[in-house]
Amino acid sequence: MDSGRLQQIRTFHLRQRVTFMVNRYEIRADDGRGGEGELVAFAQQKRVALKEQVTLYADADKTQPVAGFRARKVVDLASGYDVTDAAGAPIGFFRKDFRKSLTRSTWHLEQPGQPAAVGHERSKPIALLRRLWEFIPFIENVPFFFPYHFDFAVDGQVVLSVEKKFALRDRYVITVHDDRLDRRVVFAQAVALDALQGR
Template sequence: MAFSRNSKAKPAEEGPVDPVPWETVFRFVVGSVERPRTPKQPRSVFGKPAVRVPTGGKDRPVLAPCAFLGSSSVAGLPSRPELTLYEDADAQRLLCWVDEPEEADGETRHTVRDAGGEVIGVLRRVPPKRPFKHTWRIEQPGRPEIVGRNEWASGSAGQVASRFAVRAAFEAVDSLFHAGTDEKTTGKARSLEWRADDKIVMTSEGSREVKIEATWLDRRLAFAFALVGDA
């Protein structure tokens, strides 16, 4: 059979993306895009809503799942689907969940529990002091309190100034995973810097993207913040 010289072969179908271990994640987003659109990857490929880790190369980036969000079709959910995470796509292995928020002393508390119901830690939303916005605290047993606030208000004057230089580099990398993902964002996400004993533990862009700096941070607490959202 003769083929036209102008005919183009269809790109090979990509197989499903294998999950990666959640315990050692250092950077993640929450969403359903599995293979973002790029010039060499013309269509976004979607999977189940999950906590996803950027992998792959520049031309064919992949957002591999490490924990899957719950669904209303799953029986016996311990919390709302959007506040529940499973280790597998079939929702057979519970990872953690976030309790309904509680108000105490003007703060909003979100308790995070493991698969057995034991408390992993607590997220605390602290009311704002004008002219600033609200801040966050993370309590992880056996570790110093983690304080999350606007990154431009954290650290020394020299550290604040240096962030302008590194911001461009981060944005160049971020574009690989956010450009053409078919996920709509509204407005500029607030950048938070999370510190314990004046050392950076993690950074976040709204609840869209989180980067973990401290190896000792329980990843499930970082996941919980992304699920709750910086609202």
């Protein structure tokens, strides 16, 4: 799908597919009826990586890279992640605010020439439940599958929402409320919300 047409789409579906050594992510355009339509991005994340790097492709065969994100440092995850286009040119940046994330996950999303957006979990009770979930002995290895939502806002105005749906496998609906957001940056941040959430 060409970039001009991609920028016109406001709703996407992200689905995680788990394999032995990697997590795979498929992002599809909404089909206009609330279902999954055309594949617009495919990403793959290695589960064990000292320096996180994820490439997004236009196809599941990984023949056409469109963007990617990479950690700035190996150990200091708070330093953030650079988002680049297929040629390696910077198109965005995001980082997790670890202090604020102790009670409710908080991210900062930036794009050149645009005001920075701050994203956090919409529900404080669900955020606290997710943290308590990890300390319950008999379910410690059971994934937290209840829905949770992230809203990214600029000056109180929501520009991007990522909503996890009730499912055993991670599935999200991405809604772009501001047309200025580069969809490639949106996809990178959405994948990171799942892939890096526990770090």
